[in-house]
Each structure stands twice: as C-alpha cells, then as structure tokens.
Amino acid sequence: MLPILFSLPLALLPTTRATAITVSPLGVSVNTFGPTSVYLTFRGLNNQRVVEGIWCGEINANNSCVPGTIYGRLPRRNDLGTSSGPNNYTDIMTIPASVSRRAYQDATRGNDPTFFYVRRFASTTGGPDEYVAVTCRLASGARVPLSLTNVRLTFKNEDPFIADVTQGQTPPPFNAEITYNGSGRLRGRWEVVLPGDALPTTRDLVPEASLPIDQRALQRRYTEIQPFDIYLPPTGRVVLPGPDPARLPKASGGLHLVLLRVEATNDEDAGNSQTGRGTVFTGGVAGFPLPVLRYYVSSGNSPLLRATTSIQLLLPNQGALLATSQPISFKWQESQGASAYKLEVESNKTPILRAVLDAKTTSYTAPPWLQEKTGQTLRWRVQAIAPGGQTVAESQWSEFQFQKP
Structure with a gap:
C-alpha cells in the first residue's frame, strides 16, 4: 500500500525569521535648548550596513x-558610528541645537513633545531596509546624559595656540573651557x-566614551602630565585648569601637542548602554574630537631671518564670502625646509587665532567659535618655521568674511 502524502500550505511550513535590530537605550532625554550627544548600541545586525540617521516628529509602523515631519539629518562631521563586535553597531547620536529647536517649536504648537532618531539599515543581500527608532524626550540640560558639547583649550594670553x-x-598657564549636558564625574x-x-588620529582625540568598548584600549597613550577627577554639577559650564605649566616638556626642540584625554565614567541614571555582552559606561561622550594645544620649542640662539620665499595660499580665496553653516578650512602649498607652519588669523590687525602645525600638514580646520565673527573682515597668513625657530617663508595676508545667515 502506497504511503499517503500530505501537502501543507506554505503558510504552515516552518520559516527562519530574521532577528530584528534592537537599540539601547531605547529612549533618551535631550537638551531642549542646545546640542546633545548620546551613546547608542544597535544590536543584531545581519548582513546590513548603516545608511543614514534622521530626526523626525512622527514615525510609521x-x-x-513620516514625510513632512523631518527635522534634520545626522551631519557627516558628527557621524562617529562604527561596527563593534560581530553584530553590533555603536552610534554617537549628536543632536544639533537646530533639531531640538524644531521639536520645541512643534511642542509649543500643541504637538507631542517627543520626537525620534531613526537609523536606516540596508541589507547587503537584497532584503528590505530596516528602520530602528530611538525616542527623544525634550528636557532640561541637567536631566540628559553627561556629554561634552564644546571644548576650547586656551593659554592664559587668550591665544588658542602658542607659537x-x-x-x-616655561609656557604660560592654560585651561579647558567646557560646556556640557547632565552632571557627574569628569575624569x-x-x-x-x-x-x-x-601624531594622534581622530580615534585618539575623541573621549573614551565615544568609542565602542572593544576599541577603547586601542587609543594611543602619550607622556602623561597630570590626571584630573572632578564633579560636574548641572550648571552646563566649567573651566578646567591645566596642570602647572612648569611640568610641560621643554627640553627637546620641535612641535609639542597638549592633549585633554577624557575617560568614560558611569552615567547609570541617564546614558549607559547595553551591548548584549554587558554594560558600557558612556559618561563624558562627545560627538567630535577634542582640540589640542600646540607649542613650538626653539633653541632661541638664532635671530629670526627675513623670509626668503613666499607661501602660496589656496583656500579660502582672497575676498571670499563664507557660510557660517560649514567649518572653515585653511589650505596652502607646502614650503621646502619647514619643520612647522604657523597660521595666523586677525581681525582689525588684532590676532584672534594662532595655530602651529606639523610640517606634514598643509591644511587646518578652524574651531567653531571663529564662525561667530560674522560680518567682520578677517585676514590670514601662513609662515614656515625652520628647525631652529627661524621664519624661512611666509605668505601675503588674505582677507575673507563670514556671511550673515
């Protein structure tokens, strides 16, 4: 007798369901009137790549x-996301103040005071895109995760750099002016x-909390001058004094870089993230690399020589009108024999920015505060410095302005 065969409907056949991507934390409080950075862990990626990050007021099923409710997209300069482990993705969600302002304006019109950060993941094998949403709740700066929103290093003479x-x-005293959200320990x-x-890379300059747990030990270490460990109250601003400048190395000639290294601390109440393999401390996160101070040690035995060659400036052009929405990058041609470059920016012939850069560097991105000089006529030049400290080449002054929005 032949066996009886049964044919099951396709809907009843066993299937393999792809594991959905999850995120930790699923919801966060964000500063209503300023930027916010939050450490996020997306778990369960399966042959997927990150496409974009978007903030919006409403989401679909x-x-x-939802079209028409988009507040903004994650700027490329703030996209520090990276793979972490075999199936995780670490994302530093840095919300610009403009996005929080849009959400606040919607809330004052009677809309829901929450909004969403949506990461889109595209399949590399032809499957559908997957969207993962993080709920963002407007709050005061004291109730959000401990994150750095701006850092400025300056010597006592108000120059960001010393040439x-x-x-x-002994170099002059220096400090770090820090704005932040939340409260907790800064270590x-x-x-x-x-x-x-x-030289340090971008990964070396970001705070430890801006990296996945498996990459934190890979940050390059340099000569330690002094540790610090202070409590940040929920005031949003602190001036962190530097160590005694007499402790700075000054015996060897050449370019020296002073680094502010911020370690991750426990932010259990607001921002720690679950990776599926444990908890990651995220206190002190930032969506940008921290700035550095530069000082150049010279022998002091040789007088400055008259510049014998000229340096060609490339960008910005003479008389350029620049938008305040984008960072300004200065670029120039290489000068033979230079061991360092000194870049100067002036307003009404008064120095407002000086930067000393390694000889391998022929470009420099100015700190964001320079863009506040809207409407002023600024000028810049570059000098080439020889190993003994002599100026061996310099450019002509070139003027530019930031346009009003």
Whole structure:
C-alpha cells in the first residue's frame, strides 16, 4: 500500500525569521535648548550596513519617518558610528541645537513633545531596509546624559595656540573651557605628544566614551602630565585648569601637542548602554574630537631671518564670502625646509587665532567659535618655521568674511 502524502500550505511550513535590530537605550532625554550627544548600541545586525540617521516628529509602523515631519539629518562631521563586535553597531547620536529647536517649536504648537532618531539599515543581500527608532524626550540640560558639547583649550594670553617657546622656558598657564549636558564625574588626564611621536588620529582625540568598548584600549597613550577627577554639577559650564605649566616638556626642540584625554565614567541614571555582552559606561561622550594645544620649542640662539620665499595660499580665496553653516578650512602649498607652519588669523590687525602645525600638514580646520565673527573682515597668513625657530617663508595676508545667515 502506497504511503499517503500530505501537502501543507506554505503558510504552515516552518520559516527562519530574521532577528530584528534592537537599540539601547531605547529612549533618551535631550537638551531642549542646545546640542546633545548620546551613546547608542544597535544590536543584531545581519548582513546590513548603516545608511543614514534622521530626526523626525512622527514615525510609521515600520519606524521610518513620516514625510513632512523631518527635522534634520545626522551631519557627516558628527557621524562617529562604527561596527563593534560581530553584530553590533555603536552610534554617537549628536543632536544639533537646530533639531531640538524644531521639536520645541512643534511642542509649543500643541504637538507631542517627543520626537525620534531613526537609523536606516540596508541589507547587503537584497532584503528590505530596516528602520530602528530611538525616542527623544525634550528636557532640561541637567536631566540628559553627561556629554561634552564644546571644548576650547586656551593659554592664559587668550591665544588658542602658542607659537614659540625658548628651550627651557616655561609656557604660560592654560585651561579647558567646557560646556556640557547632565552632571557627574569628569575624569581623565593631560598628556603631551613629543617631537618624533606618532601624531594622534581622530580615534585618539575623541573621549573614551565615544568609542565602542572593544576599541577603547586601542587609543594611543602619550607622556602623561597630570590626571584630573572632578564633579560636574548641572550648571552646563566649567573651566578646567591645566596642570602647572612648569611640568610641560621643554627640553627637546620641535612641535609639542597638549592633549585633554577624557575617560568614560558611569552615567547609570541617564546614558549607559547595553551591548548584549554587558554594560558600557558612556559618561563624558562627545560627538567630535577634542582640540589640542600646540607649542613650538626653539633653541632661541638664532635671530629670526627675513623670509626668503613666499607661501602660496589656496583656500579660502582672497575676498571670499563664507557660510557660517560649514567649518572653515585653511589650505596652502607646502614650503621646502619647514619643520612647522604657523597660521595666523586677525581681525582689525588684532590676532584672534594662532595655530602651529606639523610640517606634514598643509591644511587646518578652524574651531567653531571663529564662525561667530560674522560680518567682520578677517585676514590670514601662513609662515614656515625652520628647525631652529627661524621664519624661512611666509605668505601675503588674505582677507575673507563670514556671511550673515
């Protein structure tokens, strides 16, 4: 007798369901009147790549943004996301103040005071896109995760950089002006990059909390000058004094870089993230690399020589009108024989920015505060410095302006 075969409907056949991507934390409080950075862990990626990050006021059933409710997109300069482990993706969600302002304006019109950060993941094998949403709740700056929103390093003379220190001479005192959200411990150390050391990368300059747990130990360490450990109250601003400048190395000639290294601290009440393999401390996160101070140690035995060659400036052009929405990058041609470059920016012939850069560098992105000089006629130039501290080449002054929005 032949066996009886049964044919099951396709709907009843066993299927393999793809695991949906999850995120931790699923919801966060964000600053209503300023930027916010939050450490997020997306878990369960399966042959998927990250496409974009969008903020919007409403989402569909599949977590994608409802057309017409988009507040903004994650700027490329703030996209520090990276793969972490075999199936995770670490994302530093940095919400610009403009996005929070849009959400606040919608809330004052009677709309829901919450909005959403949506990450889109595209399949590399032809499957549908997957959307993962994080709920963002407007709050005061004191109730959001402990994150750095701006850091400025300055010497006591108000110059962000110092160009020349005679060998054995003590540089002036310096400090870090820090704006932040939340409250908690700010822990870290001051370090110095000596001449001949490998220069720090972007990964070395971001706070430890801006990296996945498996990449934090890979940050390059330099000569430690002094640790710090202070409590940040929910005031949003602090001036962190630097160590005694007499402790800075000054015996070797050449370019020195002073680094502010911020370590991750426990932010259990607001921002720690679950990775599926444990909890990641995220206190002190930032969506940008921290700035550095530069000082150049010279022998002081040789007088400055008259510049014998000219440096060609490339960007910005003479008389350029620049938008305040984008960082300004200065670019120039290489000068033979230079061991460092000194870039100067003036307003009404008064110095407002000085930067000393390694000889391998022929470009420099100015700090955001320079864009506040809207409507002023600024000028800039570059000088080439020889190993003994002499100026061996310089450019002509070139003027530019920031346009009003």
